[in-house]
Amino acid sequence: MLRVAVIGAGRIGKIHASAVASHPQADLVAVCDPIGTAAEDLAALHGAKAYKDADDLFADPDVDAVIIGSPTPLHAPQVLGATRAGKAVLVEKPVASDVESARALEAELETFEHPPVMVGFQRxxxxxxxxxxxxxxxxxxxxxxxxxxxxxxxxxxxxxxxxxxxxxxxxxxxxxxxxxxxxxxxxxxxxxxxxxxxxxxxxxxxxxxxxxxxxxxxxxxxxxxxxxxxxxxxxxxxxxxxxxxxxxxxxxxxxxxxxxxxxxxxxxxxxxxxxxxxxxDAYRNELTAFIDAINNGxxxxxxxxxxxxxxxxxxxxxxxxxxxxxxxxxx
Amino acid sequence: MLRVAVIGAGRIGKIHASAVASHPQADLVAVCDPIGTAAEDLAALHGAKAYKDADDLFADPDVDAVIIGSPTPLHAPQVLGATRAGKAVLVEKPVASDVESARALEAELETFEHPPVMVGFQRxxxxxxxxxxxxxxxxxxxxxxxxxxxxxxxxxxxxxxxxxxxxxxxxxxxxxxxxxxxxxxxxxxxxxxxxxxxxxxxxxxxxxxxxxxxxxxxxxxxxxxxxxxxxxxxxxxxxxxxxxxxxxxxxxxxxxxxxxxxxxxxxxxxxxxxxxxxxxDAYRNELTAFIDAINNGxxxxxxxxxxxxxxxxxxxxxxxxxxxxxxxxxx
Amino acid sequence: MLRVAVIGAGRIGKIHASAVASHPQADLVAVCDPIGTAAEDLAALHGAKAYKDADDLFADPDVDAVIIGSPTPLHAPQVLGATRAGKAVLVEKPVASDVESARALEAELETFEHPPVMVGFQRxxxxxxxxxxxxxxxxxxxxxxxxxxxxxxxxxxxxxxxxxxxxxxxxxxxxxxxxxxxxxxxxxxxxxxxxxxxxxxxxxxxxxxxxxxxxxxxxxxxxxxxxxxxxxxxxxxxxxxxxxxxxxxxxxxxxxxxxxxxxxxxxxxxxxxxxxxxxxDAYRNELTAFIDAINNGxxxxxxxxxxxxxxxxxxxxxxxxxxxxxxxxxx
Amino acid sequence: MLRVAVIGAGRIGKIHASAVASHPQADLVAVCDPIGTAAEDLAALHGAKAYKDADDLFADPDVDAVIIGSPTPLHAPQVLGATRAGKAVLVEKPVASDVESARALEAELETFEHPPVMVGFQRxxxxxxxxxxxxxxxxxxxxxxxxxxxxxxxxxxxxxxxxxxxxxxxxxxxxxxxxxxxxxxxxxxxxxxxxxxxxxxxxxxxxxxxxxxxxxxxxxxxxxxxxxxxxxxxxxxxxxxxxxxxxxxxxxxxxxxxxxxxxxxxxxxxxxxxxxxxxxDAYRNELTAFIDAINNGxxxxxxxxxxxxxxxxxxxxxxxxxxxxxxxxxx
CATH class of the missing domain: 3.30.360.10 (Dihydrodipicolinate Reductase; domain 2)
Incomplete structure (x- = not known):
């Protein structure tokens, strides 16, 4: 079972958390959100750990993959934080707030070996x-x-x-x-x-x-x-x-x-x-493809x-x- | 042009009259109906002759084919009258009021040479x-x-x-x-x-x-x-x-x-x-098939x-x- | 959580087992099938107990409800066995092989107080x-x-x-x-x-x-x-x-x-x-209605x-x- | 019956000629086309007169309305010719080859009283x-x-x-x-x-x-x-x-x-x-609207x-x- 964490406990985060929880090949192991008790509430629903700080999550050795559903400006730094920690990433759109930041992320990702990074165009x-x-x-x-x-x-x-x-x-x-x-x-x-x-x-x-x-x-x-x-x-x-x-x-x-x-x-x-x-169906299939990319290359x-x-x-x-x-x- | 007469100036007779009048290979030459001025009214609309008595119509040498839309009990005798006069017939359904009369008509039609007789199942x-x-x-x-x-x-x-x-x-x-x-x-x-x-x-x-x-x-x-x-x-x-x-x-x-x-x-x-x-479309195509049967066998x-x-x-x-x-x- | 057992590990039994396992208000706790390792295999898939004999299942106090998907001749006796043991029943169609047996079951069920019995017309x-x-x-x-x-x-x-x-x-x-x-x-x-x-x-x-x-x-x-x-x-x-x-x-x-x-x-x-x-969707909704009938009357x-x-x-x-x-x- | 002439015996002209010929309120009285026997051929089909020169057609007192399906550069002069002769006009699109000519036509039409001029956007x-x-x-x-x-x-x-x-x-x-x-x-x-x-x-x-x-x-x-x-x-x-x-x-x-x-x-x-x-249906309805505009204002x-x-x-x-x-x- 792939151990997956979700960053962002808002609308899209809840969708991903639920999709992971019911996927036969994945376990939802952690939820991360800095605001109030959002992470705890969503985590409790699925019996997962709660984090306020994404860096703590990236340091968790029991997390294989991260789904990023945080506000757009956080996407790029979190993609880099997660991949540097050796975790696969599925990041929501848009990858960044502007083209320059997105290109910088893309360039940075080319400088080191990392697990799969997928972008959430579920269609x-x-x-x-x-x-x-x-x-x-x-x-x-x-x-x-x-x-x-x-x-x-x-x-x-x-x-x-x-x-x-x-x-x-x-x-x-x-x-x-x-x-x-x-x-x-x-x-x-x-x-x-x-x-x-x-x-x-x-x-x-x-x-x-x-x-x-x-x-x-x-x-x-x-x-x-x-x-x-x-x-x-x-x-x-x-x-x-x-x-x-x-x-x-x-x-x-x-x-x-x-x-x-x-x-x-x-x-x-x-x-x-x-x-x-x-x-x-698209979210479910997207998650399956993400898991396949991680497990089967x-x-x-x-x-x-x-x-x-x-x-x-x-x-x-x-x-x-x-x-x-x-x-x-x-x- | 095939010279066609219509017997019966009621609802179905009017349909056939109109279909004949606008068909490129047919002329509506006569309408027959015994009641009031029904035949005259419908005939006038299309510049055709009016008859009250079907036998007079059958005697008209300028009629090639007859479409019978009269009350059901008249179908069989009119089919025989028309075909004996050498006219092709398209007769509305049912061919007779009961099976016995219908079978008698069928048997009678086998006893002499006659032009095509088609039944009006337009579907x-x-x-x-x-x-x-x-x-x-x-x-x-x-x-x-x-x-x-x-x-x-x-x-x-x-x-x-x-x-x-x-x-x-x-x-x-x-x-x-x-x-x-x-x-x-x-x-x-x-x-x-x-x-x-x-x-x-x-x-x-x-x-x-x-x-x-x-x-x-x-x-x-x-x-x-x-x-x-x-x-x-x-x-x-x-x-x-x-x-x-x-x-x-x-x-x-x-x-x-x-x-x-x-x-x-x-x-x-x-x-x-x-x-x-x-x-x-079905009525138009039916008429075309009737004309084809007459003209081309x-x-x-x-x-x-x-x-x-x-x-x-x-x-x-x-x-x-x-x-x-x-x-x-x-x- | 309603504790549900499934009798019959064939095609329809597997459907029900799967529906129960993924239902938010139910747990699949047991599977019963007398043939070979059918019960064990299906039970193992869902982490449930396996029974060969339905009577043993009915004696299990940790079972609240039974879904019966066995061969038709067994339906009536199993409905009675389960209800007499105080378990709610969802029984597949037909309720019996013939009208007489079905009526006998219906009459017998009227002689004692029992939990809900529902018939599996999922449409x-x-x-x-x-x-x-x-x-x-x-x-x-x-x-x-x-x-x-x-x-x-x-x-x-x-x-x-x-x-x-x-x-x-x-x-x-x-x-x-x-x-x-x-x-x-x-x-x-x-x-x-x-x-x-x-x-x-x-x-x-x-x-x-x-x-x-x-x-x-x-x-x-x-x-x-x-x-x-x-x-x-x-x-x-x-x-x-x-x-x-x-x-x-x-x-x-x-x-x-x-x-x-x-x-x-x-x-x-x-x-x-x-x-x-x-x-x-029908099977899922049927199960929800069954649970509602049990829980909420x-x-x-x-x-x-x-x-x-x-x-x-x-x-x-x-x-x-x-x-x-x-x-x-x-x- | 409105007496209608068609200018242009090409594809669109034939459509209009046929629509006029079968319309209950219109007669096709003339066809005009300068090329070869095009006008004669189409006119013969419908029992109409044939013209080679549009001016001759405009001079024909037995024509009430003109449908113009000639090449685009001829549209504007023919609209003016016909309307000046007191004939209603239905002109095919585009009204002219360029905006300037079209606007000139529009301006010119405002300088004199004339029967209806409709443009053939049949949709x-x-x-x-x-x-x-x-x-x-x-x-x-x-x-x-x-x-x-x-x-x-x-x-x-x-x-x-x-x-x-x-x-x-x-x-x-x-x-x-x-x-x-x-x-x-x-x-x-x-x-x-x-x-x-x-x-x-x-x-x-x-x-x-x-x-x-x-x-x-x-x-x-x-x-x-x-x-x-x-x-x-x-x-x-x-x-x-x-x-x-x-x-x-x-x-x-x-x-x-x-x-x-x-x-x-x-x-x-x-x-x-x-x-x-x-x-x-659109062409038929368009013609009806044209006739209505002429007859009923x-x-x-x-x-x-x-x-x-x-x-x-x-x-x-x-x-x-x-x-x-x-x-x-x-x-």
Whole structure:
């Protein structure tokens, strides 16, 4: 059994703690969070140790791997602390608050031998997205030409969260940037339109909706539509169009029941409402892949380089949204 | 251009008149109806001649073919009158009010040379049903084992219509019996449950809903579910299940739009509401096949024998619904 | 934590053992199976005790509840043994091999005070079926008039299983009979057509496909279509049609991805292949309801009376399939 | 009956001629085309007069209305010729080859009294798109925030056509620009990415695929994805997302049949293949609206101003695709 610790006892930390606790090949052995009794509370739930200080956790010889779900500015130092202590790392996105810090982390990691470091773009492990990727890689769709990604949250986070989120492109769209890269590879052009549609977020100074267009080095174009609010639920869709075929991913509903009345037919329930429900399989599969990478030396994906690349695109999207120019990248 | 006359200026007669008038290979030359000014009114609409007496119509040398949409008891004599006059015939279902009359017609038609006689089971010409049949005939579904037919009218006819309809099995289910025969061939067993669900039809003495199960000579079983009322529209569905695959026909809606709100997702409009809209293509294709049979000697289908066979099943269903026994047929 | 034992370490026993082991409110404390090392093997997997003899298990004071997944003839004596020992029981369907034994069990259970006894018709706990039931009970569909149940296994069991299964109606259709009763209540008429479509099962003397029609005391009619084999997966569908609306349950697929090519559009993966995957949520919810009934005294459903009633219908279906007559029941 | 003439006996001219000929309120009285026997051939088919010279047609007192489907450079002079002769006009898109000519036409039309002039953006008359618009206008979707338009042709036109088409934005995307304006109103920002995915069109110097993003004056953003080739058929989809709901338009297939096999489920036929089939209802409804505008003085839509506005956006898209800058418009 792999002995796993989780840093950060907030929303995403709880998800990871729960996934580890119920995984047949992993034990949750420790939780770390500096605030109040957060670590103790979550640890108690799963019979794990509690740490306030990450350095103490890194010094614990009974920890094999660390999942980092702390605030973004702590990601890079904690990745380095954990790997220097010989622990494998799964770090949440974004890998850092800015491209420079992310690149510095990437460079630093190249200077010493360390266990696997994986970045938490869990969508790569969603069964539908993965199957689309398999079809694409198998050539079933021909040459990929156009990708359409839709990502609408069911409800916006509080304005206080937005304030420290790093902005919509680094906080929310970054998942879509990684998803786009998953299908069209390196990005060479970025054009973004930001929108403000939610009065309650108007004061944050951040966009709450956006449309971003990316061009891949290979000529394929991806468009991304984001919205911090979708009343029908968590709207997560994908279209991959190639020269000989296309694959389209629809939303999940809680049941397969549809209702027909005098006024309407085919009425289904709203989409699964939240990323936890929608991506429950993806988080489980991600953890399995992380364990496999540690135990069996299988390929780590997504890598820190993928995390850096997504951040580069996010930063470019911000520039484009403000300048009205397409930003060109090295690709 | 084929010169076509229509007998019966009621609902189904008007459908046929309109189909003929707009068909590129046919001219509507005459309409016949004994009641009031019905024939004149419909004829005037299309610039055709009007007849009150069918015999006068049969004597008209400028008529090549006759479509019979008169009350059921007149079908057999009019088929004979028209064919004896050398006119091709497309006769509405059922071919007669009872099996004996239908068989007598069939026998009589064998005693002389005559142009094509086709029976109006238009569903055989519906694009979806026809494609299911093509798949089945091509072996794409393997050996056909089970067929499910759903036929629910959007709204019941008036009680006065029910009174002279011959009963639900001869009036409504007869289309389903022909459809079942289209897929599983000759029927050897019939079991029927009648229902009374509509208070407004309680006095008619007829069932207003029914479930019928048929066994084909080849062992396949078809189930049919009928209802005189479906609030969401005209519910017309078909499933054909074979040993290696199945084909499922869904309802049509007027648009492909679906709506998503806080409470529901995927909400579409009600089904197409009426058999005219639902089977518009089928009626057009049926007429084309009729014209082809006349002009080019292509196969006539469905034949009078098909009309008789469907009526035999309908009569057996009535017996079964009342006796609680499975009725066995020669097949 | 409720201390639960499982009797029977076969396929269904393993499902229940696994469901118990991962349930937050239950511990799997014992497994019982008389054959070879079956109990030991399954017990070891979950760190539970192993018993060969059910009576020893019933004598174990550290067991609160028993899930019975043994061969059908053992169900009734084990239900009585367990309840007499003060243990709550969840017993698999059918409750007994024949109606007489089932009724005797029901009568015997009325002679003494005992903890909850629930029958394992897990479909009542499937989210889609449950939602259909909620809509029906809430009057959203009006008066229920017609119910259509489709149940096709992805692949047939071995002939050896069929030989001891009690026949398709008691073994397979019994789930559909309970589902029909769930929606239309007590059954007063049963008509069944059996089929033999699988050459490999021809020697078993049992039907391998069937269509059954049931009439409820309230006039509603349900039709059931069964097949021991459906190449596209486990075909589990339901339609509930009422006077003001209908609810239709579609199959689940493993992903929401559909593929479009030159030849076809909307192509999805086969249905979930097996009852374990399809009804995983149902088994989990069933267990939760069982625990609730024990801990909180909530209503037990389905009851032994429901188990008896389904068996009565199954027996009647067998009679009807052989006699060609509709069998009438007391309702 | 409205007496209608068609100018241009090419592909689109034939569509209009046929729509007029079968419309209950219109007669096709003349066809005009300068090339070879094109006019005569098409006129003969419908029993109409043939003209080589549009001026002769305009002088014909037996013509009430003219549908202009000639090459784009002729549109403006022919609109003026026809209206000056007192004839109503339905002119194909784009109204002119460039914004200046289009604006000149618009200005000129304001200098004299003339019958209705409608521009042929037929999608506004497609039942699905129209219903989406009705829902939006009725407030059922709340404030419109994001619109997604997909338009992929089943197969590219010949390179020779591309050469004179005016480029993808004026030739193909212009329909999408009008559709976007239909939902989000005046456009103030345009950003476009052009692509070259079809080797056979590489020499044309035109893009064969594109993604365009538009911002409306009201803040809503529309994205458009175009491709000159979609192997599964004519891919025409629309999504309208508002603050309280969304409407999604799917493609039509020729039947409602889906097929299930060992390898796949839900397999349908390819999408309707061609704009004639897909938009047959739209062309018919467009003609009806044109006739209504003439006969009853109902509102003309889309207007020449709409035609100009779409052309302005098309021109801006071309600029943006080449400059990599978002082009700002007056809105």
């Amino acid at each position: 790569r492990y969603d069964p539908s997205i993965r199957r689309a990727k398999e079809l694409a890689d198998a050539g079933e769709l021909g040459t990929i030409e156009q990708v359409t990604i839709v990502s609408r949250d069911s409800a916006p986070p509080p304005a206080s969260y937005i304030a420290v989120s790093g902005g919509i492109f680094k906080d929310m769209t970054i998942h879509d940037f990684d998803e786009a890269r998953f299908f069209i590879g390196d990005i060479v052009e970025v054009s973004a339109f930001g929108q403000n549609v939610l009065p309650e977020l108007a004061e944050t100074g951040d966009f709450d909706a956006a449309v971003v267009v990316l061009r891949g080095k290979n000529g394929a174009v991806a468009s991304i539509t984001n919205n911090r609010r979708c009343v029908t639920g968590y709207d997560q869709r994908l279209e991959v169009h190639g020269s000989t075929g296309s694959a389209i991913m629809d939303n999940w509903r809680p049941t397969t029941l549809s209702v027909n009345t005098k006024d309407a037919s085919g009425t289904q329930q709203p989409y699964l409402d939240f990323f936890l429900e929608r991506y429950a 299988t390929e780590v994906t997504p890598t820190v380089a993928d995390g850096v690349a997504a951040l580069v695109v996010a930063q470019a999207a911000g520039e484009s949204a403000h300048s009205g120019r397409t930003v060109r990248l090295d690709g | 055989r010409y519906d694009p979806s049903i026809r494609r299911a049949k093509e798949l089945a005939d091509a072996g794409e579904l393997g050996t056909i084992e089970q067929v499910t037919i759903v036929s629910r009218d959007s709204a019941p006819p008036p009680a006065s219509y029910i009174a002279v309809s011959g009963g639900i099995f001869k009036d409504m289910t007869i289309h389903d019996f022909d459809e079942a025969r289209f897929f599983i061939g000759d029927i050897v067993e019939v079991s029927a449950f009648g229902q009374n669900v509509l208070p407004e039809l309680a006095e008619t003495g007829d069932f207003d809903a029914a479930v019928v199960v048929l066994r084909g000579k080849n062992g396949a079983v078809a189930s049919i579910t009928n209802n005189r009322r479906c609030v969401t529209g005209y519910d017309q569905r078909l499933e054909v299940h074979g040993s290696t695959g199945s084909a499922i026909m869904d309802n049509w809606r007027p648009t492909t739009l679906s709506v998503n709100t806080k409470d529901a997702s995927g909400t579409q409009q009600p089904y197409l509401d009426f058999f005219l809209e639902r089977y518009a 292509t196969e006539v289908t469905p034949t009078v024998a098909d009309g008789v066979a469907a009526l035999v099943v309908a009569q057996a269903a009535g017996e079964s619904a009342h006796s609680g026994r499975t009725v066995r047929l020669d097949g | 009542r706990y499937d989210p889609s079926i449950r939602r259909a039931k909620e809509l029906a009970d809430a009057g959203e569909l009006g008066t229920i008039e017609q119910v259509t149940i489709v149940s096709r296994d992805s692949a047939p069991p071995p002939a050896s299983y069929i030989a001891v299964s009690g026949g398709i109606f008691k073994d397979m259709t019994i789930h559909d009979f309970d589902e029909a009763r769930f929606f239309i209540g007590d059954i007063v008429e049963v008509s069944a057509f059996g089929q033999n479509v699988l050459p490999e099962l021809a020697e078993t003397g049992d039907f391998d496909a069937a269509v059954v029609v049931l009439r409820g005391k309230n006039g509603a009619v349900a039709s059931i279509t069964n097949n021991r084999r459906c190449v596209t997966g486990y075909d589990q569908r339901l339609e509930v049609h009422g006077s003001t609306g209908s609810a239709i349950m579609d199959n689940w697929r493993p992903t929401t991805l559909s593929v479009n090519t030159k030849d076809a559009s909307g192509t999805q993966q086969p249905y979930l292949d097996f009852f374990l995957e399809r009804y995983a 909530t209503e037990v459903t389905p009851t032994v009376a429901d188990g008896v009633a389904a068996l009565v219908v199954a027996q009647a279906a067998g009679e009807s399939a052989h006699s060609g007559r509709t069998v009438r029941l007391d309702g | 506004r008359y497609d039942p699905s798109i129209r219903r989406a618009k009705e829902l939006a206008d009725a407030g059922e979707l709340g404030t419109i925030e994001q619109v997604t338009i997909v338009s992929r042709d089943s197969a590219p036109p010949p390179a020779s056509y591309i050469a004179v088409s005016g480029g993808i934005f004026k030739d193909m995307t212009i329909h999408d620009f009008d559709e976007a304006r239909f939902f989000i109103g005046d456009i103030v920002e345009v950003s476009a990415f052009g692509q070259n995915v079809l080797p056979e069109l590489a020499e044309t110097g035109d893009f064969d695929a594109a993604v365009v993003v538009l911002r409306g004056k009201n803040g809503a953003v529309a994205s458009i994805t175009n491709n000159r080739r979609c192997v599964t058929g004519y891919d025409q989809r629309l999504e309208v997302h508002g603050s309280t709901g969304s409407a999604i338009m799917d493609n039509w297939r020729p039947t409602t049949l889906s097929v299930n096999t060992k390898d796949a489920s839900g397999t349908q036929q390819p999408y309707l293949d061609f704009f004639l089939e897909r938009y047959a 109902t509102e003309v839509t889309p207007t020449v101003a709409d035609g100009v506005a779409a052309l302005v956006v098309a021109q801006a898209a071309g600029e943006s695709a080449h400059s990599g800058r978002t082009v700002r418009l007056d809105g």
